[in-house]
Amino acid sequence: MTERTMELEVLRYRPEQDQKPSFQTYVIPFKQEWVVLDAINYIKDNIDGSLSYRWSCRMGVCGSCGMMVNGIPKLTCAAFLKDYYPAKVRVEPLNGFPIQRDLVIVMDDFITKLEEIKPWIIRKEGEEKSLEEGEYLQTPAELAAYKQYSMCINCMLCYAACPVYCIDNSFIGPAAIALAQRYNMDSRDQGREIRQEVIASNEGVWECTFVGECSRVCPKNVDPAAAIQRGKVSGTIDYFKSVIIPWGGRRK
Amino acid sequence: MKSYVRRYPNTWWLNKSSYFFFMVREFTSIFVAGYCVFLVYFIYKLSQGPDAYYALIEALKSPLSIALHVIVFIFAVYHSITWFKLTPKIMILRIGEEQIPSFLISGANFFAWVVVSAILAWIISVV
Numbered sequence: 001m002t003e004r005t006m007e008l009e010v011l012r013y014r015p016e017q018d019q020k021p022s023f024q025t026y027v028i029p030f031k032q033e034w035v036v037l038d039a040i041n042y043i044k045d046n047i048d049g050s051l052s053y054r055w056s057c058r059m060g061v062c063g064s065c066g067m068m069v070n071g072i073p074k075l076t077c078a079a080f081l082k083d084y085y086p087a088k089v090r091v092e093p094l095n096g097f098p099i100q101r102d103l104v105i106v107m108d109d110f111i112t113k114l115e116e117i118k119p120w121i122i123r124k125e126g127e128e129k130s131l132e133e134g135e136y137l138q139t140p141a142e143l144a145a146y147k148q149y150s151m152c153i154n155c156m157l158c159y160a161a162c163p164v165y166c167i168d169n170s171f172i173g174p175a176a177i178a179l180a181q182r183y184n185m186d187s188r189d190q191g192r193e194i195r196q197e198v199i200a201s202n203e204g205v206w207e208c209t210f211v212g213e214c215s216r217v218c219p220k221n222v223d224p225a226a227a228i229q230r231g232k233v234s235g236t237i238d239y240f241k242s243v244i245i246p247w248g249g250r251r252k
Numbered sequence: 253m254k255s256y257v258r259r260y261p262n263t264w265w266l267n268k269s270s271y272f273f274f275m276v277r278e279f280t281s282i283f284v285a286g287y288c289v290f291l292v293y294f295i296y297k298l299s300q301g302p303d304a305y306y307a308l309i310e311a312l313k314s315p316l317s318i319a320l321h322v323i324v325f326i327f328a329v330y331h332s333i334t335w336f337k338l339t340p341k342i343m344i345l346r347i348g349e350e351q352i353p354s355f356l357i358s359g360a361n362f363f364a365w366v367v368v369s370a371i372l373a374w375i376i377s378v379v
Contacts (some may be wrong), residue, residue: 017254071267086339098255106255144349163271166260210338211274233342 002207004030006085008039010051011092013099014054021099023090024048030085036076037065040091040103053103063155068092068104073160073188073217096159096166113172114199117180122191136188149182149227151220158214158224164207172198173208174214174224181227184234205231277334280327287324336361 005027013021026047028039037055044051055065058077062091065076070090081089097105121136123129158174165171180199184192198204208228213224265271280328297308311317339361 013256015255021256022257091307095258095260098257100253128334141346141348144351145346163260163264166264209274209278211271212338212341213268213270213274216270223341224326226344229338230340 004085006081008036008043009087009088009090010040010043010103011099012051012102014050014063015101025088030081032082034081036067036069036074036079036081036089036091039081039089040076052101052102059248061153062195063153066094066155066157067168068160073157074153075155075157075219078219094156094160095212096162096169097156101212105156107156109169110112110154110159110173110175113176114154114179117172117183118191119176119178119179119183121183121186121189121196123188124190127190134238137189142187145187146182146185149178149185149222152179152222152224153220157217157219161213161217163211163213165210168207170203172201174208174228177205177208177231178222178224178227181231196235199231200235200238205235208232273334277331280331283324283327284331287328332365336365 008026008028009023010160011021012018012024012028028042028047031038034042037058040051041055044053047150053065053067055077056062057064060075060078063075066073067076068074068091069076069079070084071092073094076091091103092101093103093105097107097109100106141159152175156173156175162171164176165173177199180195183189184195200206205228208225209223210229212225215223218224261267265275294308297304312321336358340357343357345352345357
């Protein structure tokens with residue numbers, strides 16, 4: 001029996017020789033158990049060693065192999081060829097980010113935004129426990145309140161799916177806001193007010209028009225769209241508190 | 253090394269059905285807002301006395317007005333349904349470790365909508 005094949009159309013951009021990106025088509029063997037990442041690895045190993053892309057774990061944990069597969073942001077390690085066969089599959093770098101080379105994007109903007117929301121536990125001055133005092137205890141219910149948002153693997157699929165970010169990347173974006181929410185809702189954290197400077201700013205939650213696509217493409221069911229809308233609700237409550245109650249503007 | 257920035261097409265909302273339906277939802281809001289302005293005008297006419305009010309009522313019986321009302325009604329219903337379906341993302345309620353299922357949140361909104369509409373329909377039929 002002859003081996004079944006399929007075509008992979010890959011966006012190439014080699015900055016030292018290309019003025020702009022263009023598609024290159026590769027014919028690869030079709031295997032039932034292969035994912036798009038397997039096909040790209042096959043190209044790299046057997047057809048064209050110059051193809052550049054990011055990958056690591058092959059099991060949806062590291063968040064490195066996010067690419068546009070037929071126009072939809074996906075982890076290529078979780079996108080099975082059999083779902084597309086026999087049609088051609090088009091692989092492009094993630095939308096919304098500059099292309100470094102081939103399928104590799106420049107992620108500096110995302111990293112900057114991630115740092116801006118201070119994704120770590122912040123304690124108020126004088127309220128930090130010493131090592132001798134032990135850990136901050138938390139009940140299962142307190143853990144459940146934020147656990148979903150802590151599942152983010154920083155794969156940036158939500159940014160590539162977000163038209164707001166892709167049109168104007170001043171938006172803080174879905175994953176960063178979801179992570180801010182993850183710490184804000186953590187019973188051990190006291191840094192909400194510090195994060196609000198970014199989250200409640202013009203580039204924060206209010207940029208979101210609630211397209212909801214971030215949650216649809218999220219491979220970890222983080223539901224960033226919900227995190228953003230909850231941020232809008234709590235931001236609105238803050239505002240009314242500051243207007244109605246004289247001392248309500250600031251939490252002590 | 254120079255990076256390449258691809259232009260995001262203006263037709264992005266035609267590339268995927270979920271984007272398209274989002275745009276429809278946003279578009280329908282223009283009609284909902286427009287009708288709110290009309291309602292303010294309606295109250296203004298009411299304040300002008302019975303003659304002005306009945307003249308407006310007569311004008312509203314034109315086929316063009318009825319056609320516009322049908323369109324606005326369809327858009328308002330679409331707008332309401334899409335937003336009620338999104339309420340579970342905005343209201344997340346928990347009892348201990350358990351999250352209240354999303355169908356109960358949106359279901360409560362739909363239920364309230366039906367009840368309020370029924371009460372209004374009853375008032376209109378009685379008056």
